[in-house]
Amino acid sequence: MTTKFEELKTRFPNLIPVQEMRANVSIIELAVHYGYEPQAHKGLSRPVLHHPTHNDTIIVKNPQDPAQQIYQRAGDFSDSGTIVDFVRNRLPTIFSTFNRPGQHEFRNITDVLYDYLNVDPSQTARNRQAVEVKSDPNPRQTFTKDLLDLRPLEPDNYLLKRHIDPSISNSPEFSGKALTQVSYLNKDTGRTDDFLTVQNNPAGRYVAFHNVAFPYYNGHSPEVMGFEIRNDNLKIHAPGSDRYASVFISNVPPKPQHFVITESVLDAMAHKQLRAIKGDDAFDTVYFSTGGQLTSEQTNTISRYISSLDKSPDWKITLAFDNDTKGHQYDLQFVQQLVANHLPITATVTGLGRIGYMLPESEKYQTHRAAILDRLSLYNDNLRAQFSPLANDPAAVKELSSQLINVAQKEGQIAIHVPQTGPALQAVSEVILDVAGVRKRIGFDKSCGKDFCEDLKRQVEKAQRMPYAIMDQNGTLMYESKSAATIQRIMKHLEFQHNGPNDTVTFKAIERQSNGFHKPQAQVSIKEGQTISFMEQPDFKRKVQEEKGELSPQKNSNIEERNEGLTSTPNKLRPK
Known part of the structure; x- marks a missing residue:
């Protein structure tokens, strides 16, 4: 029988395009071939697979169409993407036999895919049959703006309940960026109907709810790619919204100086209001929101926007994610991806409770590697000094071990395994910025509470006390x-x-x-x-x-x- 590789080489004798490899190599098949076990009791329309040796669990979306497949590691938005990302993040582990030192990373990735394309068709069929893919009872909708009842922001809106002053929602940054969206609950069915259905059913019995909606964009098109919708006990994206690559972006000043990235638009508005309270009301900032997550594609989208703008000479990116473990993880994820051209540190799979990164192997990065390891060693030494009075306490020893940043070496490669704690994640982010030499362009702004909305709430409560x-x-x-x-x-x-x-x-x-x-x-x-x-x-x-x-x-x-x-x-x- 002819392999997929032989078929593709007849069509592309010189080089097989990446999109063709994506269309012909399923993440599910590749994962099964390399030891991932289907978790039938967990995944129905989106298969869940677990690798017992590396304790790696992935969820695959669009399982029936390899060309559109994307994966996400369970509980980790930073480890997600296409089959190329799946292989890249596992070169040091699952696909280590293809991770050849000195060879370009992308060549190693294509070697993995070429190898699978050469697998006997009977084996690929068995890999495919190992996972039962059921049709999605609620298939993903295509985003259609016309299905939403959108209106200019009403004076009496949800933002007021979050202490966002009208001067902020009407400011140069946010004017026109917050809309009223009306949802219609059908009293007869108990379900929400879209706006077109409501318009075509004038005799219907509906209860209207007025929410606040924020538009999301992908940087490739001026068209809105989705909406984040907020109200009391409501925090969703409109059906079909592109959450993978799209972000919220505020209005752009003539020559922006600051680029502030938050997890929600409410945090962005609260950040602006807290600045205004302190007397800083300059229109010099572009605010981004990632909608409560951060994917590698969203980081690319934000980078693309920033690169395209005419900026002030002293422009700076400020990461203002939440002041919790997940927020610190987003900081590190964003930093690692943003400095890749200066310092190519790549994500890798590691144990639960930790995030893994591979340091660059090339000789030209020897000084960078040494500087990173020295700084991390100093961090660990300071941590040990804090625990030294409790050296004879087994519980304290165990706690110390869970907080140390581990360094692992294998076949000349160096990996760092970072515990998912705020101090450790922050330390690694700052080390990478310093060693990459981009500290003047990227910084952090953490709220005192969990997020800037909480800080604003405290300001309001303090005004009462x-x-x-x-x-x-x-x-x-x-x-x-x-x-x-x-x-x-x-x-x-x-x-x-x-x-x-x-x-x-x-x-x-x-x-x-x-x-x-x-x-x-x-x-x-x-x-x-x-x-x-x-x-x-x-x-x-x-x-x-x-x-x-x-x-x-x-x-x-x-x-x-x-x-x-x-x-x-x-x-x-x-x-x-």
Whole structure:
């Protein structure tokens, strides 16, 4: 019988195109051929296969069409993609016999595929029959924008419940990027009908739900490739949305300086609002969202967008994924993929609870390898020092072992196995950036809480508990209080306290608003120990007088407002 390789060589005598190899080599067949065992009790329309030796479990989508097949390692979005990605990520393990040092990685990958194309057809048939592929009862829909009832963002929308101020949703970054999407629950069937069905059924009994929708793009076309839809207890993508390669992108400023990447659009908006609260309202940032995941194709899409834009000379990418283990894992995944041209570190399969990467083998990367290993060794030494007082505690020894970054060598190749802990993942990300020499272009911005939405929520809650605060000229919080009178007293104390020749400072009293924004209420400026100005807003003075019982609210209108809304006393009238 003629092998697939012989058939293809008659059509392509010089070189078999990659797309042809993808169409003729099924991920499922290749996996079965190399020891993966079908998990029939787990996968129905999407087969699940497990390799017992390497403890590697994969899920295969589009199983009936090899050309469209993609896989994902269970629980790990970073290990996903086409058959090329499947082979690449397993060259050091499953396909190690084809991983020849000194040979280009892609040549090693094609050698694996060529080898399988040469397998006897009777064996490939047995591989194919080893997995029973059932038809998907809910096949993937093609994304069609017309199936959605989309409208301009309504004033009363879900964003308000997440403390996103209208000034942010209407800002240059996000104007037109958040829409209202109406879902229709059919009261007779108990199911949601698409918009075209609703339009064709005017007599239908429907309950309408108004959600917020964010468009996603793939960077190849200006067309919308899907929508992320959010509301209370609703966090989905519209049917048929391209979640594999598409991302949300905000409006682009004329010459962007910052590129901020978050897990959700809500986090992006909260990040912008937190910046605005601190006084940074510049339109110089492009925000991306990956929709609660990160695939290699999404990283490529973001990179493609950034490369295509006319940027400020000091442009920088800021990874602002969630402040949890998964967020740190996304940081490392993005960094590893982004620096591949400078430092080709490749993903590999390792045990549960760890992420594996192969360091480059080429001699020209010898200095880079040494630098990486030195830094990781220092990280492990510092970790051991923290555990040294508990050296005789078996539980502590076990905990230390689970947190150390392991280094493995096999046939001249060096792999690092990183525990899925925030500190270890962050350490490796920073090491790679430093060794690759791209630290000035890529950085991190982690929220104090789990994400920036949580940080914004804390700001709003703090406004309810402690509406008044004092900050210095750097924005550092000095004092906070429920009382305007207390804040006024502290401001005056700070004025008289800083009377030395080296005291040049400014203190600002603010009132936190319900949306987290700061309203200036008072300011004292001191230069070389002398007060340049002391100013208070009339509203602030009224509240102080009300607290002291010196003024009733009914008499507020009689207060004289001077100096364009500010009360200012020059230094010469305020001797120290």
